[in-house]
Amino acid sequence: MGSExxxxxxxxxxxxxxxxxGNYHGALANWVKLQDEYECFFFIADWHALTxxxxxxxxxxxxxxxxxxxxLACGLDPERSTIFVQSDVLQHAELNILLSMITxxxxxxxxxxxxxxxxxxxxxDLSSFGFLGYPVLQAADIAIYEAAFVPVGxxxxxxxxxxxxxxxRFNHLYSQTLPEPKEIVTPTPVLPGLDxxxxxKSYGNAVYLSDDDESVRKKFMSAITDPQRQRRNDxxxxxxxxxxxxxxxxxxxxxxxxxxxxxxxxxxGCVDCKKELIEKFFVNxxxxxxxxxxxxxxxxxxxxxxxxxxxxxxxxxxxTMTKVRKxxxxx
Numbered sequence: 001m002g003s004e005x006x007x008x009x010x011x012x013x014x015x016x017x018x019x020x021x022g023n024y025h026g027a028l029a030n031w032v033k034l035q036d037e038y039e040c041f042f043f044i045a046d047w048h049a050l051t052x053x054x055x056x057x058x059x060x061x062x063x064x065x066x067x068x069x070x071x072l073a074c075g076l077d078p079e080r081s082t083i084f085v086q087s088d089v090l091q092h093a094e095l096n097i098l099l100s101m102i103t104x105x106x107x108x109x110x111x112x113x114x115x116x117x118x119x120x121x122x123x124x125d126l127s128s129f130g131f132l133g134y135p136v137l138q139a140a141d142i143a144i145y146e147a148a149f150v151p152v153g154x155x156x157x158x159x160x161x162x163x164x165x166x167x168x169r170f171n172h173l174y175s176q177t178l179p180e181p182k183e184i185v186t187p188t189p190v191l192p193g194l195d196x197x198x199x200x201k202s203y204g205n206a207v208y209l210s211d212d213d214e215s216v217r218k219k220f221m222s223a224i225t226d227p228q229r230q231r232r233n234d235x236x237x238x239x240x241x242x243x244x245x246x247x248x249x250x251x252x253x254x255x256x257x258x259x260x261x262x263x264x265x266x267x268x269g270c271v272d273c274k275k276e277l278i279e280k281f282f283v284n285x286x287x288x289x290x291x292x293x294x295x296x297x298x299x300x301x302x303x304x305x306x307x308x309x310x311x312x313x314x315x316x317x318x319x320t321m322t323k324v325r326k327x328x329x330x331x
Contacts, residue, residue: 009038010147015063016049017201018208019070026188032075040081041145047086051131068302070209073292084309091317096140102169103136112158139163143178144317151184174327192242194223220278225270236263250280
């Protein structure tokens with residue numbers, strides 16, 4: 001594979017729910033492209049999922065399997081990438097403990113998503129040490145593989161900067177052991193949820209990669225469009241329509257212009273616009289959905305991929321921990 005000559009990339013996704021179109025367009029599609037240029041490590045973050053699903057841990061196992069299937073169906077190749085589950089590599093936990101000893105509490109309290117997530121999941125008690133310390137575990141996830149790059153959206157840049165601060169503090173206290181990861185900013189299309197809010201597992205407003213055909217149709221047909229367009233012959237405003245945001249991804253530039261004009265002049269109704277989008281979605285995701293159906297029935301293959309990935313990840317992680325323990329003069 002020639003991976004020894006490639007820079008290393010690390011990223012992961014939580015096993016806190018099913019993956020949706022926002023996950024695909026915001027991260028997965030880009031990860032697939034990175035496989036040819038970098039040595040890639042992609043993991044399923046089941047420990048991170050415990051920050052919000054601590055009272056339903058059995059669900060994490062179910063979601064872990066579903067995320068693994070989505071990874072493979074969307075094009076992550078175990079021959080070109082290391083694909084594994086976070087908890088299968090105990091070195092993540094060891095480095096997390098060591099980094100938590102040197103990370104100031106105020107650094108964690110100022111993380112932008114800390115309050116946002118608490119507000120979003122206000123029905124849960126998120127006053128746990130694990131939730132507050134989430135960024136430290138995230139830093140350990142990255143540093144344990146000495147990743148050169150982390151693909152992130154612009155909204156995640158503060159998280160990566162905190163990782164760099166933690167790494168700098170470690171290197172200052174002990175020795176120049178851990179590299180500071182740089183970002184690969186992922187161009188992320190604006191993809192709202194079906195209700196106009198941010199697409200999120202928490203809001204239940206997403207189209208999931210695992211949805212069957214009927215579910216996909218029902219979800220898109222129920223999506224909120226222009227709230228001011230009450231009747232078929234009312235002119236529409238594509239710029240405020242959720243369905244139009246999807247057309248910007250799945251329709252050609254020429255057809256998009258036609259749809260915009262037809263919407264503004266009421267030549268096309270919301271129902272017809274949704275039906276056209278649904279057919280384009282199925283065309284765009286035909287190969288992925290077909291492969292997903294095949295993979296989900298092959299548990300032996302899934303287990304093999306995750307087992308081999310974990311073994312390779314453990315070897316890489318242990319190399320880092322050997323250097324960390326030496327720097328800290330630990331046994």
